Amino acid sequence: MTKQDPIPARLAALRTTSTPDLKQQWRELFDSEPPPFNRRYLESRLAYRIQELAYGGLKPDTIRRLETLGEQLDGGDRKKSRIRADLKPIVGTRLIREWQGVEHxxxxxxxxxxxxxxxxxxxxxxxxxxxxxxxxGWVFFGLKNHRRGA
Known part of the structure; x- marks a missing residue:
């Protein structure tokens, strides 16, 4: 009889776990307070962490490769690397704004x-x-509501 891997069941259970319980798991697995992000973020990061602890993390070669790719993207600029990539629209996106009858x-x-x-x-x-x-500019082009944030 082979021992069944409990990790897939643990990962599946995250979807039905209450948010307060997810936050408690975060505290246990990361030894820090959970970030104020949405539930999906907590689930995905917890799923990764559970697998990382059970099966091991990324190989050193993979980490170096990712760091190299990241430096190619941001030129090693630490300020740029802290900016969330999803805040800026994708390259090639066209923003249209009408101002006083003229389309820009x-x-x-x-x-x-x-x-x-x-x-x-x-x-x-x-x-x-x-x-x-x-x-x-983000408000002017409608990418951010000045009252609510993003």
Whole structure:
């Protein structure tokens, strides 16, 4: 008789575990307070951690490779590496905003934004060029609600 691996059942149970219990598991597995993120995030990170502890983590070669790829993406800039990648729209995304009857098109580039054939580092600079006043570019282009956050 072979011993059955309990990990798959433990992972499946995460979906029906109450949020307070997920947070308690977080404290036990990470030895820290759970972050204030949504339930799906807690489930996915707990699932990874459970498997990591049971089967082992990434191999040192894999970690080095991921670090190298990350440095290629952010140029080793520690400030850039702390910015959540999902905050910036995907390269090639086109943002359209009408202002005083004129439609403005901004394209997301790998190092910022393009408006009227000119590169810009921030959406706020583009919003200021369009309106002549200071704006939060994310709010101006509808990517962020200034009352609620993202």
């Amino acid at each position: 098109l901004v394209t997301v580039t790998s190092d910022g934004f393009d408006w009227q054939g000119r590169p810009y580092k921030s959406l706020s600079a583009i919003a200021r060029a369009i309106t002549g006043t200071r704006w939060n």
